[in-house]
Amino acid sequence: MIDFLYEAFVAPWTWGAWMWRGVLAAALIAVSASAAGVFLYLRRMSLLTDALSHVALAGVVGAYLVTGSVGAGAMLGGAIVAGVLSSLLIGKLATHPKVRDDAAIGIVFTAVFALAVILLSTVARDVHIDVQCVLFGNVLGISDHSLLLLTLTAPMTLALIFVFFRPLVLSTFDPLHAAAVGVPVVLVSYGLMSMVSVTAAAGFEAVGAILVVAMFIIPAATAHLFARSVRGMIVVSIATAVMSAVLGMYVSVWTNVYSGGAIVVVAGLIYLLAFLFAPEHGRLRSPGPASGLRIHGALP
Amino acid sequence: MLVVCSVLGDRAAEFFELRYEFVINALLATSAVGLVCGVVGTFLVLRGLSLLGDAAGHATLPGVCAAFLITGAKTLPVLLTGALVSSGVSALAVTAFSRGRRVRPDAAIGIALTVSFAIGVCLLSIVQRSPAATQSGISDFLFGNAAGITRRQVVFLGATSAAILTATLVFHRALVLSVFDPNHARALGIPVRIVEGSLVVGMSLCVVVGIQCVGVVLVAAMLIIPASTGRLIANTVVGVMLSAAVVGVLSAWGGVFVSFLGEGLSTGPTMVLCAAFFFVVALLFGPQGGLLRRRATEGAIT
Numbered sequence: 001m002i003d004f005l006y007e008a009f010v011a012p013w014t015w016g017a018w019m020w021r022g023v024l025a026a027a028l029i030a031v032s033a034s035a036a037g038v039f040l041y042l043r044r045m046s047l048l049t050d051a052l053s054h055v056a057l058a059g060v061v062g063a064y065l066v067t068g069s070v071g072a073g074a075m076l077g078g079a080i081v082a083g084v085l086s087s088l089l090i091g092k093l094a095t096h097p098k099v100r101d102d103a104a105i106g107i108v109f110t111a112v113f114a115l116a117v118i119l120l121s122t123v124a125r126d127v128h129i130d131v132q133c134v135l136f137g138n139v140l141g142i143s144d145h146s147l148l149l150l151t152l153t154a155p156m157t158l159a160l161i162f163v164f165f166r167p168l169v170l171s172t173f174d175p176l177h178a179a180a181v182g183v184p185v186v187l188v189s190y191g192l193m194s195m196v197s198v199t200a201a202a203g204f205e206a207v208g209a210i211l212v213v214a215m216f217i218i219p220a221a222t223a224h225l226f227a228r229s230v231r232g233m234i235v236v237s238i239a240t241a242v243m244s245a246v247l248g249m250y251v252s253v254w255t256n257v258y259s260g261g262a263i264v265v266v267a268g269l270i271y272l273l274a275f276l277f278a279p280e281h282g283r284l285r286s287p288g289p290a291s292g293l294r295i296h297g298a299l300p
Numbered sequence: 301m302l303v304v305c306s307v308l309g310d311r312a313a314e315f316f317e318l319r320y321e322f323v324i325n326a327l328l329a330t331s332a333v334g335l336v337c338g339v340v341g342t343f344l345v346l347r348g349l350s351l352l353g354d355a356a357g358h359a360t361l362p363g364v365c366a367a368f369l370i371t372g373a374k375t376l377p378v379l380l381t382g383a384l385v386s387s388g389v390s391a392l393a394v395t396a397f398s399r400g401r402r403v404r405p406d407a408a409i410g411i412a413l414t415v416s417f418a419i420g421v422c423l424l425s426i427v428q429r430s431p432a433a434t435q436s437g438i439s440d441f442l443f444g445n446a447a448g449i450t451r452r453q454v455v456f457l458g459a460t461s462a463a464i465l466t467a468t469l470v471f472h473r474a475l476v477l478s479v480f481d482p483n484h485a486r487a488l489g490i491p492v493r494i495v496e497g498s499l500v501v502g503m504s505l506c507v508v509v510g511i512q513c514v515g516v517v518l519v520a521a522m523l524i525i526p527a528s529t530g531r532l533i534a535n536t537v538v539g540v541m542l543s544a545a546v547v548g549v550l551s552a553w554g555g556v557f558v559s560f561l562g563e564g565l566s567t568g569p570t571m572v573l574c575a576a577f578f579f580v581v582a583l584l585f586g587p588q589g590g591l592l593r594r595r596a597t598e599g600a601i602t
Contacts, residue, residue: 046407046410047410050410050413096583098589100345100350102406103345103524105350106520106524107524107576110518110525110576111525111573111575113569114572115569118569118570118573121566122562135442135517211418213413217407218414221404221410224404225402257421257425258425261420264414264415265415265422267415268411268414268418
């Protein structure tokens with residue numbers, strides 16, 4: 001029994017540095033994305049993270065075409081520019097009387113992602129980004145460059161959330177009141193989107209776009225089933241995200257599947273458990289009233 | 301530069317002679333995709349469910365991989381049946397999960413999208429390890445490869461599309477009523493929940509028809525963009541549907557043409573960019589709120 005537990009849980013750490021590096025990368029992404037994800041979730045903008053993560057690829061490719069480099073600065077700068085431009089575009093489109101906000105998201109990000117894929121297979125072939133790698137990631141073979149990028153961006157994200165906690169919360173729950181007491185609501189909103197773009201750009205090469213998007217959305221949704229305050233929600237969100245990252249790494253090692261995929265599946269299972277058994281809001285605890293299916297992707 | 305132009309010109313001439321059978325097959329298959337996605341996408345966009353199509357598209361990956369792992373066959377009907385099951389299940393799961401407190405419908409879509417795609421990624425790594433499988437056939441599903449479609453597959457896709465179109469025509473009234481005014485529809489005795497469920501299943505069918513040409517990642521675009529373009533062109537449901545279908549088919553042809561010209565271009569991204577081009581044109585000049593027109597007729601509108 002002890003031997004079995006040792007083989008399953010301890011041995012992988014002794015097989016080489018890749019386990020440490022993989023867990024570190026996944027945990028860093030988990031922490032920064034799940035903390036920012038709480039605010040996006042509360043603003044009903046979860047799906048914007050999906051869009052921005054796809055758009056970040058275009059930003060990186062664009063930065064390469066303009067500057068000729070794939071250095072950290074160019075990558076993150078390109079991602080921020082592409083992310084903010086796309087959010088502006090989505091916001092503008094959504095004000096058109098004939099275009100709904102969810103359709104606006106769908107139009108902009110699919111078109112930009114398609115452009116990025118085409119550029120990658122033609123003029124930007126030298127950028128050495130494998131599209132399949134962008135989707136699935138390669139957590140176990142993470143490069144020094146990506147790991148460094150993550151160690152820089154993740155604490156930065158957390159620090160920004162900590163410093164700007166009040167304006168973030170105020171403008172999330174009551175933008176009018178926030179504006180009245182002098183919070184620059186629009187600026188906060190674009191700051192949040194830049195944060196998402198940076199996290200996505202730093203993350204997708206390392207862990208894959210799918211894991212980044214999942215870490216924005218799933219832990220926050222899980223936390224909402226437990227939470228009574230925003231602070232509590234952030235804590236629960238980060239905790240479940242890190243838990244999924246570590247457990248998912250184990251699952252990936254045991255079954256020899258893509259780490260990014262395994263981590264997301266574990267996060268999904270944790271959400272399912274919370275959905276069913278959460279103390280106050282679990283379905284098996286208290287049957288809630290039915291409401292119609294409504295999709296919001298509203299931008300401020 | 302001149303050389304490049306003349307080479308491209310020769311390629312274009314070859315394309316329009318329709319000399320190659322694979323070009324004709326690709327055109328037929330993508331036309332079917334553009335047509336059904338335009339028609340069904342109209343209802344999704346009007347109902348505010350655009351991004352559910354994105355989730356359904358990503359959710360086909362686990363089905364394709366599972367079907368391959370279980371049967372070991374790479375024939376299209378088998379793979380597409382798997383795709384239909386997994387995308388239908390996850391789309392219906394979103395609608396079920398969304399009814400209730402503390403679940404944001406947009407987050408439900410995001411969760412379904414990422415988790416199902418992640419399951420697909422895990423299965424794909426098993427597929428890629430299996431010695432019997434050259435994974436090329438499966439990888440084509442990521443970004444689409446219309447050039448690899450055979451005549452027999454075209455017939456299969458065409459028959460499925462015809463079934464979707466017939467069902468839409470037959471239930472047109474019920475669909476329109478429940479999309480615009482569910483309460484009124486309920487009062488008329490239309491089972492709105494069932495109609496909504498059938499719309500979701502129809503969407504999954506469209507996604508399944510589309511994935512081979514457009515790929516699982518971008519198939520949602522063919523549901524969303526032509527239908528949104530249609531809204532800028534026409535003002536009635538039938539009008540929107542027809543213009544969406546026309547835009548869908550035109551983008552399909554444009555996409556096949558461009559990917560024929562450029563080496564190594566997948567058809568999916570080129571089709572999506574063509575559709576986006578039509579959307580921008582309609583946004584600027586469309587009869588329904590085209591930006592340049594509005595400015596010209598109504599003066600200063602911000």
